Amino acid sequence: MDRWKDLLLRKLSCEKDLQTAYRLVLNFFNNQGFEYCAFAAYLGSPDKHTSKVNLNNYPYGWDRLYEQNGYASNDPLVAHCNQSPLPILWDETVFAQAPKLWRELNRQGLKYGWTQAVHDEQGAQYSLFSLARTHCPIDIEEHYGNLGYAIFASQRLHALASKKLVDAIEVQPRCHLSPREIEVLRWSAEGKTASEVGRILCLSERTVNFHVCSCMRKLNVSNKISAVAKAAQIHVI
Structure with a gap:
């Protein structure tokens, strides 16, 4: 392993702050040839969550566009990751039932990428980790060459985000409704x-x-x- 990779991954394994950990992951995969890195953690599923953490460097306005159009409810990446922790590569076939979302991803430059999920055994907390870029398709060799790093990064971010979500719930004031x-x-x-x-x-x-x-x-x-x-x-x- 290249020395810089080893150093970054060691820093990530020890980092306690979610934002700092995300920046380390972003830096790592930028150096691996990916322009974009996204991580989102949820209590519940992405389309019916009660709380979430969302970190990405996607083009400005993408998050709002995604929410306003309710894309989570018919996003094939979300549907796949709800059922499986295996990664899924983006292509037009995957988005056959969501062509509008596919066109919008391409328009924004989010054309080539993959997504994978992290599931808690209890099923309460759930994370999505994605890598993407504007140019150059991802071949199988590159995919598998980066898969181990992506799994490690997503699991580390998931652990930190889970703690953040749980802490946020615990500090919320109790409201006494009849x-x-x-x-x-x-x-x-x-x-x-x-x-x-x-x-x-x-x-x-x-x-x-x-x-x-x-x-x-x-x-x-x-x-x-x-x-x-x-x-x-x-x-x-």
Whole structure:
């Protein structure tokens, strides 16, 4: 192994700060010929997560574009990695059911790459690690030549991100919602209107709205959707 590789990997194995560890990984794979490196860790799956860590050097605006278009719900890379820790190389065939996403990746210069997942045995935490570049396809020899490094890097980042996610949950203030308020939020999370929730719980629509407003006040948010999201985030529902 080249001396610089050994030094960087040793630094990575000892690093305790996630941001610094990511920069070491980015530097390593930049030197291996990859322009882009992305790491994302989730509590839950990428399309239904409650908390996440997202680190990448993708083109400006990509993260917002990805979120706004809801690409996580039909991203074939996400679908593959939900089921398998094996890496998947990007190509047009893989994105056959998501041509819009494939065109957008190419337009942004994210044309040649691969993605792999790290799964916890408990299944609660989940990470995606991707390498990409604008030019030059990735052949099998190069892929396997870098695979061991990518597995090591992704597992190290996953370990640091998992600790960050757990710590974030533990420091979140507990919010004391009543059992009835929790019921109202749970049905609201299912997309029920105040009138429908009232019929289900045998309450008037006015009473349901009263409970929603109480939840908004306790959760320090300004609308029902935000109340549902916040309650899910802190695992009240």
